[in-house]
Amino acid sequence: MSYLEIAEIDVVPGQESLFIQAVAEAIPLFKRAKGCLSLELRDTHEVPSRFRLMVEWETLEDHTVGFRESDDYVAWRALASKYFANVPRVEHAAQVLKGF
Amino acid sequence: MSYLEIAEIDVVPGQESLFIQAVAEAIPLFKRAKGCLSLELRDTHEVPSRFRLMVEWETLEDHTVGFRESDDYVAWRALASKYFANVPRVEHAAQVLKGF
Numbered sequence: 001m002s003y004l005e006i007a008e009i010d011v012v013p014g015q016e017s018l019f020i021q022a023v024a025e026a027i028p029l030f031k032r033a034k035g036c037l038s039l040e041l042r043d044t045h046e047v048p049s050r051f052r053l054m055v056e057w058e059t060l061e062d063h064t065v066g067f068r069e070s071d072d073y074v075a076w077r078a079l080a081s082k083y084f085a086n087v088p089r090v091e092h093a094a095q096v097l098k099g100f
Numbered sequence: 101m102s103y104l105e106i107a108e109i110d111v112v113p114g115q116e117s118l119f120i121q122a123v124a125e126a127i128p129l130f131k132r133a134k135g136c137l138s139l140e141l142r143d144t145h146e147v148p149s150r151f152r153l154m155v156e157w158e159t160l161e162d163h164t165v166g167f168r169e170s171d172d173y174v175a176w177r178a179l180a181s182k183y184f185a186n187v188p189r190v191e192h193a194a195q196v197l198k199g200f
Contacts, residue, residue: 004142006152020196027199039199042104045160045192052106052193060145092145093152096120099127099139 002037003060003092007053010085016049019083023053026079029072030055035062049085060092102137103160103192107153110185116149119183123153126179129172130155135162149185160192 011019023041030039035058044050057063067073111119123141130139135158144150157163167173 003145023197023199027197031200039197040195041197041199042193043196045103045194047191050191051196091147091150093142094145095140096143096151097123097127097139097141099123099141100131 001094003057003063003094005053005055005057005063005090005092007055007088007090009051009053009080009088010047011049011051011083012085013049015083016043016051019051019080022080022083026076029076030067033062033067033070033072035059035066053088057092063092101194103157103163103194105153105155105157105163105190105192107155107188107190109151109153109180109188110147111149111151111183112185113149115183116143116151119151119180122180122183126176129176130167133162133167133170133172135159135166157192163192 009019020041027039030036037056037058039053039055042052042054044052055063057067109119120141127139130136137156137158139153139155142152142154144152155163157167
């Protein structure tokens with residue numbers, strides 16, 4: 001069972017395009033991380049400055065230990081965190097039902 | 101561009117299994133809704149009573165008008181809302197980057 005990391009990130013209003021560009025630049029850091037299966041970035045219809053970075057990991061520890069203790073995590077934060085309006089809320093969601 | 105409805109639902113602690121069963125029973129209501137492309141339910145590692153119902157819609161209005169004004173929406177709420185600990189937070193997320 002994989003885990004979907006959902007990082008809810010409120011960006012400083014007006015810096016949305018810069019943030020998207022930073023995430024685009026960071027894609028290789030995630031792509032080469034052990035156990036990282038997919039990555040997408042979504043915006044929010046109701047709150048234009050809110051994004052969700054959704055990253056699928058083979059195991060929880062691939063994210064919370066393997067990635068977060070790597071130099072690539074430091075590089076990711078250096079790219080993107082300057083656009084964060086506050087501390088992102090990060091949770092890990094596992095599928096309990098697949099409807100269709 | 102499709103929209104992913106993310107409904108963050110905190111369930112009354114202890115009623116998680118009943119809630120999952122209610123969502124399972126509601127799957128046909130979503131499956132036959134116009135523009136409803138997929139449905140999954142995810143739980144939350146950090147908060148055991150928190151779920152995310154993630155439903156993909158062809159257009160925003162397929163959810164906010166078509167489904168929400170239907171009898172099937174009333175049936176869905178009758179099945180599941182008795183397990184809600186509070187009002188779910190519902191947002192619509194559109195993909196801005198597909199990393200891999």
